[in-house]
Amino acid sequence: MTPRRRRMTLVIAILAGVSIAGALALSAFRRNVTFFFDPTQVAAGQVPVGERFRLGGMVTEGSLRRAPGSLEVRFVVTDYSHDVPVSYTGVLPDLFREGAGVVAHGRLAPNGTFVADEVLAKHDEKYMPPEVARSLKRRHGESRQEATPAAAGPQGAPPQPPQAPVSTAAPPTAGAGS
Amino acid sequence: MREFLDMGGYAAFVWPAYAVTLAVVVANIVWARRLLRQAQAAARRRMAAAGAQP
Amino acid sequence: MNWTWFHRLGSPPHAYRLAQRLTPWFAWPAAILCLLALYGGLVLAPPDYQQGEGFRMIYVHAPTAWMSLMVYTTMALAAAVALIWRIKVAHAAAAACAPIGASFTFAALVTGSLYGEPMWGTWWEWDPRLTSELILLFLYLGYMGLRAAIEDPQRADRTSAVLAVVGVVNVPIIHYSVSWWNSLHQAPTVMRFGKPHMSPAMLWPLLVMLIGFTLLFAALLLVRLRAEILARERNAAWIREELGA
Numbered sequence: 001m002t003p004r005r006r007r008m009t010l011v012i013a014i015l016a017g018v019s020i021a022g023a024l025a026l027s028a029f030r031r032n033v034t035f036f037f038d039p040t041q042v043a044a045g046q047v048p049v050g051e052r053f054r055l056g057g058m059v060t061e062g063s064l065r066r067a068p069g070s071l072e073v074r075f076v077v078t079d080y081s082h083d084v085p086v087s088y089t090g091v092l093p094d095l096f097r098e099g100a101g102v103v104a105h106g107r108l109a110p111n112g113t114f115v116a117d118e119v120l121a122k123h124d125e126k127y128m129p130p131e132v133a134r135s136l137k138r139r140h141g142e143s144r145q146e147a148t149p150a151a152a153g154p155q156g157a158p159p160q161p162p163q164a165p166v167s168t169a170a171p172p173t174a175g176a177g178s
Numbered sequence: 179m180r181e182f183l184d185m186g187g188y189a190a191f192v193w194p195a196y197a198v199t200l201a202v203v204v205a206n207i208v209w210a211r212r213l214l215r216q217a218q219a220a221a222r223r224r225m226a227a228a229g230a231q232p
Numbered sequence: 233m234n235w236t237w238f239h240r241l242g243s244p245p246h247a248y249r250l251a252q253r254l255t256p257w258f259a260w261p262a263a264i265l266c267l268l269a270l271y272g273g274l275v276l277a278p279p280d281y282q283q284g285e286g287f288r289m290i291y292v293h294a295p296t297a298w299m300s301l302m303v304y305t306t307m308a309l310a311a312a313v314a315l316i317w318r319i320k321v322a323h324a325a326a327a328a329c330a331p332i333g334a335s336f337t338f339a340a341l342v343t344g345s346l347y348g349e350p351m352w353g354t355w356w357e358w359d360p361r362l363t364s365e366l367i368l369l370f371l372y373l374g375y376m377g378l379r380a381a382i383e384d385p386q387r388a389d390r391t392s393a394v395l396a397v398v399g400v401v402n403v404p405i406i407h408y409s410v411s412w413w414n415s416l417h418q419a420p421t422v423m424r425f426g427k428p429h430m431s432p433a434m435l436w437p438l439l440v441m442l443i444g445f446t447l448l449f450a451a452l453l454l455v456r457l458r459a460e461i462l463a464r465e466r467n468a469a470w471i472r473e474e475l476g477a
Contacts, residue, residue: 008316011397018398022405035359036414056414093353095282103416120353123282125418127290127430133281182275186285191350195343199292202339203448206332210455217462218475225472 036103039082047108055084055114056103056122064098077102077114088116095121242319244461245470251454251461258451265444272437280434289347291437294422295445296340300368301403303333303449307375308400311393321457323389324464326396327379328456332449334372341365352416360409361417364402371399385464 001009026033036056037047047053055077063076072089075098086104096102101122106115128136185192240246273291280287307329314322344362345355356362375392382388410419422428422442428435465471 004316004318007318011312011315014394015397015401019401022401033360034414035357035416038414093351095351095353118354120357120416121351122416123351123418125421125429127280127283127287127421127434129278129431129433130281132431184285185288186279188284188286188289188350191346192286192289195289195292195346198342198346199296199339202296202335206335206448206452209331210452210459213459214455214462217459221462221471222475224466225475 038079039077039084040079042084042108042114043082050107052105052107052117054103054105055086055116056101057084059096059098059100059102061098077104084114085112086114086116086119088119090117090119092119093121095123097121100124242317242321244321244465244468245474247321248458248461248470248474251458255451255454258447258454262444262447262451265440265447269437269441269444272440277434277437278431283351286347286350287434289343291441293340293343293347294438295441296336296343297365298423298442299336299445299449300333300340300365301406302446303329303336304368304372304396305400305403306449306453307333308396308403311396315390315393315397320389320464321461323393324460325453325457326393327389328453328460330372330376330379332452332456334369334376337365337369337372341369354416357416359416360413361406361415364406364409368399368402368406371395371402375399 036054039055039057041047042055047055057077057079060076060078060083063074065074066072067074070089071091072087073092074085074087077084077086086106087109088104088106096119101124103120103122104114104116105118105120109115183189183193241250269291273288277288279285307326310322310326310329313319314326341362344365348357349355375395378392378395379388382391407420407423409415410417421430422435422438430438462471
């Protein structure tokens, strides 16, 4: 083997070695690397007990309730396979929407409700002007009878519903002048 | 114009983001050109010193 | 297969002269495209149905993030070539990439933070995408620190090159983190197989900005490469001829 061929083999070997080591390390630490758990994992009892963790999924449409006279809100997080009821006292982020993605940080109460102390909005990767979103919603609303909701994936982002989210953009409360 | 600057209420985030990016772009251009000028000056000095050797 | 062009690139005077000639061909188109994209993104593109006018941050955040990954990949490629073929010009190219990549990674993190607060509700989370991008910044800084710390130029070249190659596994991790793991950051909009998930009027300024930034990187790299070559070549005769000293 020429010296150069040997050096090339060495570089490739280093690369392969690091990749394998990285893959092994990441899979071994899977539980600690998990940024959020989905409702199916909660239902299967795979979430940390007695500790804070993050719950991620979609906000079930029509599930948002505000307790009268208090800042508490209740909604349901779903991955279209299982649901978890959530209770949160505080200001919801601007992009929080029913039918859109959410990541909540908190604890699971004994009665099965997830008590969140932080709620983040998770938006999808689609960008379009409001009129395109409206016409998409209209079109999917018409064919909603035939459409079946997307099944929950075992890993990865919460599944996106086939229709565009419900409402159009509202200006943020933070930093707005007038 | 005022609406443009207001960025739909997101001005406090959008304009700093553009400012930081512009700063990094400009800093890169300035820094790279300065490095080259310095390297050329240093090379000229070395040539002059070498030329001055007996 | 004629490899003369490859070996000629490894010759410092040839690389220097070529870099000098090519720089304006990257620099000026970069400026024009970036300005065009700026106008398209800030003025022409319609607001987003979800993010409103705030989505315009994508026109600086996505290009800087793209730069952070593209520059590292270039640096790792140059380092690998340098290690395998023992070409000093390739070491010089890798060294030239690092400060560029580090500064744009910083910009990607800062613009990302400014983007995350209004849209997600947080300035920072230890989610897979954000965390691995931060690690990328440490890799760049580690590479630069390693170079600075090692006295012997040849050892500095080789050791930092190994770090660059080893660290390149982070690049696919960063890109695929949003698919492989549950994350707060959303899936790719443009860098995916299949149609981009963005309306045409919003998409073209982003694509033009990405190309503009790429050309800018090429121009910056060529300028820094020339500086590196001069510093390494010490008293070579071709420099006297080149600089007209």
